[in-house]
Amino acid sequence: MRVTIADVAREAAVSKTTVSRVLNTRADVDAGTAARVREVIAALGYVPSSGAVGLARGTSRTVAMLTPPLTWPWMGEVLQGVADTVEAAGYGLLLYTCNRGAESVSHFTGQVSARAFDGLLLVEPENTLDTVTAMHRRGLPVVLIDDRGHHPAFPSVATTNREGGASAARHLLATGRTSPLVITGPRDFGCVRDRLDGFLDQIPGALVTEGEFTETSGRHGVERALAEGRDIDCVFAHNDLIAAGALRALREAGRRVPDDVAVVGFDDLPMARHTEPPLTTVRQPMRRMGETAARLLLARLAGDVLSDAPVVLPTELVVRRSAPAL
Amino acid sequence: MRVTIADVAREAAVSKTTVSRVLNTRADVDAGTAARVREVIAALGYVPSSGAVGLARGTSRTVAMLTPPLTWPWMGEVLQGVADTVEAAGYGLLLYTCNRGAESVSHFTGQVSARAFDGLLLVEPENTLDTVTAMHRRGLPVVLIDDRGHHPAFPSVATTNREGGASAARHLLATGRTSPLVITGPRDFGCVRDRLDGFLDQIPGALVTEGEFTETSGRHGVERALAEGRDIDCVFAHNDLIAAGALRALREAGRRVPDDVAVVGFDDLPMARHTEPPLTTVRQPMRRMGETAARLLLARLAGDVLSDAPVVLPTELVVRRSAPAL
DNA sequence: CTGAAAGCGCTTACAG
DNA sequence: CTGAAAGCGCTTACAG
Structure with missing residues (x-):
C-alpha cells in the first residue's frame, strides 16, 4: 500500500495542507509543527507521487x-x-x-x-x-x-562550421600543402555548405567531391581522385568516418600519410585517436x-x-x- | 487553454464516462455514439493528459x-x-x-x-x-x-563471456599461435574472470597481466611483456580499447600484426573496423x-x-x- | 448501452 | 500559523 499525504497528515495530526506546505518548504509553518511532520514523513518513508504533483501543479x-x-x-x-x-x-x-x-x-x-x-x-x-x-x-x-x-x-x-572548415584549410596551407581534395557530406546539409565555404575561402581552387558521412564514401572519394590522376597532397574530410575511409584508401594505394598526403577530419570522434596515423580533425564540442x-x-x-x-x-x-x- | 475530456463530453452531448470508454475502445458503446465522439475528439484536437491518466490508473x-x-x-x-x-x-x-x-x-x-x-x-x-x-x-x-x-x-x-574467451583461444590455437599474452580488465568484474577462465581452459599456460579497460592499459601491458623479453605470438585483450593500445605498442616496437603477433579483442565496437589492421574480436550483441x-x-x-x-x-x-x- | 459519483494524490486560493 | 474545500483530468465500479 502506497503511503500518501493523507497518511502523513493523520499520523502527524495536521491537515494535508500543512503537510503539503512543509513538503514545499513554505515559510509560514510553525517550526515545531514542521519538525513533527518531517519526522512522520521520515518514519513512514513517504515520497510524493510525481504524477499527482504534476497534475495538481500543471x-x-x-x-x-x-x-x-x-x-x-x-x-x-x-x-x-x-x-x-x-x-x-x-x-x-x-x-x-x-x-x-x-x-x-x-x-x-x-x-x-x-x-x-x-x-x-x-x-x-x-x-x-x-x-x-x-x-x-x-x-x-x-x-x-x-x-x-x-x-x-x-x-x-x-x-562554427564555417570557421572550422577555414581552420582546416589554414593548417594545411601553413604546413605546405597546396592541392587538397575535399570530400563533403550531402550538400543539402547546411553544415556541409558552411564547412565547404570556409575551406574554399582559404583555398579557392580545391578539388571537391560530394560524398556521404560514411567510411565507404571516403574510400571511394580518394580512389576516384587517384584513378583520375589528380595530383593531391592533402584531404579535408567532412567528418571522421570519411577521413578513416580516406586513410585506408591512401594506404592501399601506397601513399604515405602524412608524408605524401595529409588528412584532416571533422568531429573528433573517439576513433580519431585510434586510426593509423591518429587523425588531425576539427573538434566539435x-x-x-x-x-x-x-x-x-x-x-x-x-x-x-x-x-x-x-x-x-x-x-x-x-x-x-x-x-x-x- | 487545454482541451479536456469534459470539453469533448459537452460538445458530443455525452458523459465523460462515455468519452473515456471510446478513448479506451471498450466494446460496449453504441457505434453511432462512438463515431460522434471520435469526430468531436478530432475536431477539438483532444489528447488525454498522460499525467491524469497515470494518476487515475495508478x-x-x-x-x-x-x-x-x-x-x-x-x-x-x-x-x-x-x-x-x-x-x-x-x-x-x-x-x-x-x-x-x-x-x-x-x-x-x-x-x-x-x-x-x-x-x-x-x-x-x-x-x-x-x-x-x-x-x-x-x-x-x-x-x-x-x-x-x-x-x-x-x-x-x-x-557468454566464458565461451567468448574460449572462442578467442580456439581461434588462436587453430591459426598456429601458442604463446599468448592476456591483458584483462579489473579482476573484480565477473565478466573478466569468466573471459579469462574460458581462455585458460584452452591454453592453460597463457601469460596473464591484469589491466583496466583502457587503451593505455593495453599499451602498457604489451610494453611490459616485451621489456621482460617474453616470447609472445598473440594477444587476447579483454576489450577493444585494450586491443587498440596493444596494436599501437606492437607497431611501435616493430612487431608486425598479424605476422609476428596476432591480436584479438572483445566487444566489437565500431572502432574495431578502423584500427590498423582491423581487429579480430569477440562480438557482444x-x-x-x-x-x-x-x-x-x-x-x-x-x-x-x-x-x-x-x-x-x-x-x-x-x-x-x-x-x-x- | 449510458451516466452520476467517487476516487487517484496532490496543490492552492480562501477564510479564519 | 492552520484547515476545509475545490480542483487538476482522468478511470472505474455501480446502478440503471
Whole structure:
C-alpha cells in the first residue's frame, strides 16, 4: 500500500495542507509543527507521487529529447551533456528516438500533446522540423541542437562550421600543402555548405567531391581522385568516418600519410585517436552543445525569454599525426 | 487553454464516462455514439493528459533506465535496443545516468519512490546493486543488463563471456599461435574472470597481466611483456580499447600484426573496423541485450512472472586482419 | 448501452 | 500559523 499525504497528515495530526506546505518548504509553518511532520514523513518513508504533483501543479518537471539513432558516434556525448544538466536541475529526461521512422514520430507527437513533458530538446530532426515548428508555435518550449545547419525559427545551439572548415584549410596551407581534395557530406546539409565555404575561402581552387558521412564514401572519394590522376597532397574530410575511409584508401594505394598526403577530419570522434596515423580533425564540442541546449531550455521553463538567434559554440583544430604541425 | 475530456463530453452531448470508454475502445458503446465522439475528439484536437491518466490508473506506462556514463562506447547500441522496444510498446523511457556519483543515485532513488515509472532497466550499477536489490524486494520490477558478471538476485540479461574467451583461444590455437599474452580488465568484474577462465581452459599456460579497460592499459601491458623479453605470438585483450593500445605498442616496437603477433579483442565496437589492421574480436550483441532486457521488463509489467536465472545471449567471434583465419 | 459519483494524490486560493 | 474545500483530468465500479 502506497503511503500518501493523507497518511502523513493523520499520523502527524495536521491537515494535508500543512503537510503539503512543509513538503514545499513554505515559510509560514510553525517550526515545531514542521519538525513533527518531517519526522512522520521520515518514519513512514513517504515520497510524493510525481504524477499527482504534476497534475495538481500543471507541470511535469520533465523534459523530452528527440534524437536520431543513438548509434550516431557522437550522440553519447550530446546525451550525456543533456542528462547531466537536466538531472542537476531536478528534472526528468524522457527519451524518444526517431529510429522507427514515421511511426516513431507520430508516437512522439502523441506524447507531446499528452503533456508528458514541459519542454523539448532535439537533434537533427530529419522530416521533423515542420512538426516541431508547429509545436513550438503552439507554445511548447523547444531548443534544437543543430548539427546540420538548419537555422530554425526557434532557439538552437550550433558550432562554427564555417570557421572550422577555414581552420582546416589554414593548417594545411601553413604546413605546405597546396592541392587538397575535399570530400563533403550531402550538400543539402547546411553544415556541409558552411564547412565547404570556409575551406574554399582559404583555398579557392580545391578539388571537391560530394560524398556521404560514411567510411565507404571516403574510400571511394580518394580512389576516384587517384584513378583520375589528380595530383593531391592533402584531404579535408567532412567528418571522421570519411577521413578513416580516406586513410585506408591512401594506404592501399601506397601513399604515405602524412608524408605524401595529409588528412584532416571533422568531429573528433573517439576513433580519431585510434586510426593509423591518429587523425588531425576539427573538434566539435558535442557535450557542451548538449549542456548548453539543456541550460537554455531550463531557463526558458523558468520563465526566461530566449532569442531565436543560434548560440554558436567554437570548433577547435586538434592536431595529430595525419596532418602534423611543421 | 487545454482541451479536456469534459470539453469533448459537452460538445458530443455525452458523459465523460462515455468519452473515456471510446478513448479506451471498450466494446460496449453504441457505434453511432462512438463515431460522434471520435469526430468531436478530432475536431477539438483532444489528447488525454498522460499525467491524469497515470494518476487515475495508478500506472505511468513509463519505464526508467539507469546507466553508467553514456560515453561508454557501446551504450548507444544498448540504449537504442531498449528505446526501440519500449517505444514500440507505447511506453515512455526515462533516462537517468550515474554520471554525478552519489548525488545522481539519490536523485534517482527519489524518483523511484515517486512512482515516476513502473519498472527499471539498468546497466552496470556500480555502487547501486544494493539499492536496486532493495527496490526490487519492495516490488519494483527490475531487469539488469549485466555486462559485468554480477549474477544478481533478480532477472538479468548477460552474454557468454566464458565461451567468448574460449572462442578467442580456439581461434588462436587453430591459426598456429601458442604463446599468448592476456591483458584483462579489473579482476573484480565477473565478466573478466569468466573471459579469462574460458581462455585458460584452452591454453592453460597463457601469460596473464591484469589491466583496466583502457587503451593505455593495453599499451602498457604489451610494453611490459616485451621489456621482460617474453616470447609472445598473440594477444587476447579483454576489450577493444585494450586491443587498440596493444596494436599501437606492437607497431611501435616493430612487431608486425598479424605476422609476428596476432591480436584479438572483445566487444566489437565500431572502432574495431578502423584500427590498423582491423581487429579480430569477440562480438557482444549489445543491441540485442537492450532489446531482450526491455522485452523481459515489459512482459513483467504485463503480469508475467520472470525467472531470476540470467538470459544469456551468445557472443560471436568476428575475424578480421589482426588475427586472420589460415 | 449510458451516466452520476467517487476516487487517484496532490496543490492552492480562501477564510479564519 | 492552520484547515476545509475545490480542483487538476482522468478511470472505474455501480446502478440503471
